[in-house]
Amino acid sequence: MAGERHDNVVVVGAGIIGLASALLLAEDGLNVSIVAKDLPGDGGLGWASPHAGATLIPPPEMGNQEMAMESIRWYRSLAKSDPSSSVRTVKATEYFTDRETDDAIWYKEFVPKYKLLPKGSLPPGYKVGYSFETCLANPEVFLPWLKKTLEGLGVNFIRSEVKSLLEAKAMTGASIVVNASGLGAKTLATDSAVVGYRGQTMFVKSDYNEVRLINGHEYTYVIPRMFSGGVILGGISQENNFDGTVDTNLRKDILRRVNRMTGGAFEYVNIDTDVKDIVGVRPGRKGGIRVELDGDTVHAYGFKGAGYVYSFGAAAKVKRLVLQALGKARPKL
Numbered sequence: 004m005a006g007e008r009h010d011n012v013v014v015v016g017a018g019i020i021g022l023a024s025a026l027l028l029a030e031d032g033l034n035v036s037i038v039a040k041d042l043p044g045d046g047g048l049g050w051a052s053p054h055a056g057a058t059l060i061p062p063p064e065m066g067n068q069e070m071a072m073e074s075i076r077w078y079r080s081l082a083k084s085d086p087s088s089s090v091r092t093v094k095a096t097e098y099f100t101d102r103e104t105d106d107a108i109w110y111k112e113f114v115p116k117y118k119l120l121p122k123g124s125l126p127p128g129y130k131v132g133y134s135f136e137t138c139l140a141n142p143e144v145f146l147p148w149l150k151k152t153l154e155g156l157g158v159n160f161i162r163s164e165v166k167s168l169l170e171a172k173a174m175t176g177a178s179i180v181v182n183a184s185g186l187g188a189k190t191l192a193t194d195s196a197v198v199g200y201r202g203q204t205m206f207v208k209s210d211y212n213e214v215r216l217i218n219g220h221e222y223t224y225v226i227p228r229m230f231s232g233g234v235i236l237g238g239i240s241q242e243n244n245f246d247g248t249v250d251t252n253l254r255k256d257i258l259r260r261v262n263r264m265t266g267g268a269f270e271y272v273n274i275d276t277d278v279k280d281i282v283g284v285r286p287g288r289k290g291g292i293r294v295e296l297d298g299d300t301v302h303a304y305g306f307k308g309a310g311y312v313y314s315f316g317a318a319a320k321v322k323r324l325v326l327q328a329l330g331k332a333r334p335k336l
């Protein structure tokens with residue numbers, strides 16, 4: 004253990020990034036508190052994490068590849084050690100309508116069971132498709148599982164909306180603060196590059212048990228939801244739209260796209276009676292993910308549509324930076 008129990012760290016935010024960071028810090032022996040206005044078990048538009056799919060398909064063009072791989076390895080191991088967390092390995096098929104080859108797909112070398120699909124087998128209009136094995140979680144189970152695990156490690160949860168990171172430090176007597184506030188970073192870190200991307204999906208009953216996704220100018224997916232008897236159908240990404248009301252017209256559009264992708268697997272769905280809508284805003288940042296040490300603050304935000312993909316890799320980096328900051332802060336004997 005590199006940390007010592009008397010080293011106090013406060014994490015602002017109880018989304019997947021704050022929880023993952025808190026877990027790795029607490030496992031390292033640090034005294035961790037979490038201060039957040041939204042906590043596992045809550046819904047609402049104040050945060051993104053409960054509304055996610057949540058599957059681990061890396062954005063093909065984004066950087067931070069080590070971070071994604073480290074995270075996927077962590078989920079893979081949890082899927083084996085504790086299935087009650089809702090984390091599972093799953094077959095995923097990814098399609099593109101706007102690229103000709105899989106040449107630029109960096110993770111084809113990393114993910115197990117990668118297989119390029121013959122062009123002739125693809126749905127009409129699709130140019131590239133491949134399948135591989137990855138992981139998924141049901142946030143409604145996984146976030147409370149993380150909270151319980153953290154409480155078991157002595158992590159203290161405080162429900163509070165703070166006006167500054169300094170306030171969170173003062174509240175807990177912490178020497179280091181982790182900024183994992185998602186869209187809150189816009190005000191807390193006075194970062195005007197923080198941007199919200201509205202998503203809308205729908206839950207439907209189904210025993211469909213694999214992930215399918217179009218990841219290009221069209222954003223369409225099916226993601227199984229463990230322990231719920233159904234799947235999430237999506238989606239959409241609307242920049243700087245914070246509208247929490249359901250756009251009922253989108254249901255029909257999503258269902259049409261999903262049926263095209265799956266060869267009509269969801270034709271039985273009646274959009275007026277069979278769906279439960281989900282709306283959430285993804286916390287993005289122009290310029291990409293920020294995991295950075297800044298004095299006695301470790302920033303960890305800007306994960307947009309891939310917070311689960313990067314979570315435990317980001318948390319590992321947060322931990323390294325916290326230990327680095329503590330090393331600096333410790334008096335030299």
Ligand SMILES: Cc1cc2nc3c(=O)[nH]c(=O)nc-3n(C[C@H](O)[C@H](O)[C@H](O)COP(=O)(O)OP(=O)(O)OC[C@H]3O[C@@H](n4cnc5c(N)ncnc54)[C@H](O)[C@@H]3O)c2cc1C
Nearest residue numbers: 016017018041051052056058165185187202283310311312
């Ligand atoms: C429809 C949809 C589908 C998605 N699908 C996927 C997917 O399949 N795979 C994937 O990897 N990602 C997916 N995402 C993205 C993912 O949900 C986000 O990237 C992730 O949840 C971001 O986590 P976070 O911890 O940074 O922020 P959040 O989950 O937004 O958490 C922010 C935390 O900070 C707290 N906070 C903010 N301001 C303050 C303040 N002033 N004081 C105290 N607390 C504060 C909040 O209360 C909350 O606890 C999806 C998102 C949506 C909306």
Ligand SMILES: *[C@@H]1O[C@H](CO)[C@@H](O)[C@H](O)[C@H]1NC(C)=O
Nearest residue numbers: 008009011034036159175176
């Ligand atoms: C952990 O930190 C809290 C303050 O957030 C403090 O009350 C508690 O005594 C600390 N525990 C240990 C073991 O140092």
Ligand SMILES: CC(=O)N[C@H]1CO[C@H](CO)[C@@H](O)[C@@H]1O
Nearest residue numbers: 168169191192193297299300
């Ligand atoms: C307490 C603290 O260190 N807060 C910092 C959070 O991040 C912003 C932006 O980098 C800083 O301005 C704050 O000082």
